[in-house]
Amino acid sequence: MDNKTVAYVDESMRTFDGETTYYLCAVVDRGMDEVAVQRLCSLLPRGAKKLHWRQMGVSLQGDSLKLVGSLAMDVIVVSGRPINPRKQERARRKCLEVLLPLLGSAGVERVVMESRGDALDKRDREMAVSLIRKGWLGDVTLAHMRGGDEPRLWVPDQVLGAQGHVDAKGGAREDWAHEWRRLEKKVERRRIAL
Numbered sequence: 001m002d003n004k005t006v007a008y009v010d011e012s013m014r015t016f017d018g019e020t021t022y023y024l025c026a027v028v029d030r031g032m033d034e035v036a037v038q039r040l041c042s043l044l045p046r047g048a049k050k051l052h053w054r055q056m057g058v059s060l061q062g063d064s065l066k067l068v069g070s071l072a073m074d075v076i077v078v079s080g081r082p083i084n085p086r087k088q089e090r091a092r093r094k095c096l097e098v099l100l101p102l103l104g105s106a107g108v109e110r111v112v113m114e115s116r117g118d119a120l121d122k123r124d125r126e127m128a129v130s131l132i133r134k135g136w137l138g139d140v141t142l143a144h145m146r147g148g149d150e151p152r153l154w155v156p157d158q159v160l161g162a163q164g165h166v167d168a169k170g171g172a173r174e175d176w177a178h179e180w181r182r183l184e185k186k187v188e189r190r191r192i193a194l
Contacts, residue, residue, distance in 0.1 A: 004109040005108050005110070006109070006110045006111075006152075007026045007103050007106075007108045007110070007112070008026070008152045008155060008156055009025065009027075009099070009112065009114070009153075009156060010025055010153060010160060011023060011092065012025070012157070012160040012161070013083075013088065014167065015085075019081050019083075020081065020082060020084075021079050021082070021164075022079065022080050022091035022092065022194070023079045023160050023163065024077070024078045024079075024092070025078075025159050025160045026075070026099055026102075026108075027071075027074075028076070028103065028106055028108055029073060029152065030073050030074060032071045032073060032155075033071065033072065036070055037151050037152065041151050043060060043063055043064055049147070050147040051064065051157065052147075052154075058173060059175065061158075061173075061176055062175050062179055065162060065180055065183055069186070073186065074186065075159055075183075077160070077188070077189050077190070078102075079095070079189070079190070079191050079192070080191070080193070081191075083194050089120075090194070093123075094192060094194055096124065096131075097136075098190055100128060101131065102188075104138045108140060109140060110140070110141045111142045111143070112145055112150065112152075112153065113142065113143070113144050114144070114145065114146070115144035115146050115147075121144040125142050128140065159187065162183070
């Protein structure tokens with residue numbers, strides 16, 4: 001096992017106030033407690049392959065945020081709006097242009113993103129190569145995995161689920177507001193216009 005600093009990245013889109021926002025969240029592993037990660041796995045609903053915010057009830061969301069908030073990690077959320085939902089790939093590229101250099105400057109050596117299929121994964125890798133050639137990104141390795149294969153990929157999903165709710169509704173749900181306030185202190189936000 002290597003000792004490279006790894007970031008796990010997931011995406012989300014949320015429509016509110018008549019506009020769609022595209023989100024990318026990176027969670028930089030700063031020594032995540034393996035027991036807490038396994039406890040996150042125990043929250044997995046029967047028959048589910050991964051923990052996904054939008055498929056969870058409010059109580060389970062609160063339990064998840066409590067565990068996620070306890071992890072040793074840095075969190076970066078890049079959001080861009082407004083986007084045409086049919087031009088999601090453009091929004092992703094623009095957000096990656098911001099996120100990947102931030103991760104590189106934070107000492108991340110390996111970025112693991114949830115796979116979206118061979119063709120779209122290839123686009124992500126091409127974007128990283130382009131940023132390296134421009135000198136905007138150091139030597140960072142970009143890899144893709146299926147969401148069900150790596151529980152650490154569930155962590156940015158949970159952050160984005162809560163962040164998207166907060167942005168859309170103007171605040172956290174009362175049921176998990178305390179857990180969100182604790183987690184939110186770890187979140188560095190970057191907003192870009194698309």
